[in-house]
Amino acid sequence: SAVISQKPSRDICQRGTSLTIQCQVDSQVTMMFWYRQQPGQSLTLIATANQGSEATYESGFVIDKFPISRPNLTFSTLTVSNMSPEDSSIYLCSVPGLGDNEQFFGPGTRLTVL
Amino acid sequence: GESVGLHLPTLSVQEGDNSIINCAYSNSASDYFIWYKQESGKGPQFIIDIRSNMDKRQGQRVTVLLNKTVKHLSLQIAATQPGDSAVYFCAEKTNQAGTALIFGKGTTLSVSS
DSSP: OOOEEEEOSEEEEOTTOOEEEEEEESSOOSEEEEEEEOTTOOEEEEEEEETTSOOEEOTTOOTTTSOEEEEETTEEEEEEOSOOGGGOEEEEEEEEOSSTTOEEEOOOEEEEEO | OOOTTOOOSEEEEETTSOEEEEEEOOOTTOOEEEEEEEOTTSOOEEEEEEETTOSEEEOSSEEEEEETTTTEEEEEESSOOGGGOEEEEEEEEOSSTTOOOEEEEEEEEEEEO
C-alpha cells in the first residue's frame, strides 16, 4: 500500500486568502486525485492530476479556484484560492493502488475559513 | 416506496451485535463496489470490495452483498466491536483507466459496550 502524507494537517484561514495543500507519496504514481469532504458529508472528487499534463476537473470545480500542480511522480499541491467560509472542508489526496479498484488516501487537511 | 435497504445516516448497536450498513449506488456501469471506513481525523481505509459480477463476498467479520437489480449494496459486520465505531462509505468505480472512486453517503456507526 502507498503511504501518503499531507501538509498542513489543519489550518484556520481568513476569508479572501489562499492556502496551498501539499501531498507527498512514498512511491511514484502517474495519477493523483484530490477530494473534498464538507462537514458531515461524503467525499467529492475535485480533480484528477496526471504528471506532465493539466489536471482534469469535475463538474462544479474550476482551475481558477483550485489550481493543482503536479511537478513529479510523488508530489502534488492543491491551492484553495480566494477562500470563503463555504470552503471549510477536509481536503484529501488519493492515489490508485496496483489493483483496478484500489485507492489509498492521505490523512486529509482540515481547513476552516473564518 | 421501496423500504428494503434504506440508507441510514447513523446506526447504533451494542457490542457483539451484528451491524448492517446499506448504500444505494447510482451507476449501473460500475465494475467495482468498495466499502471504506473513516475514523475521526483520518482518511478513508479500504475494508472490502466486490466485483459487479458477484453478489456476495466475505472477509474477516465482514460480508458485502450486492443487488444490481435495485442498485443496492450492504456491509454486514459480525460481532461488532467498539473499534468498529467510524463512518462507513460505499464507493463505486469503473474499469476504465484513470477513473477515481465515486463515494456514496456515509453511515456513522456507534458501538456501545
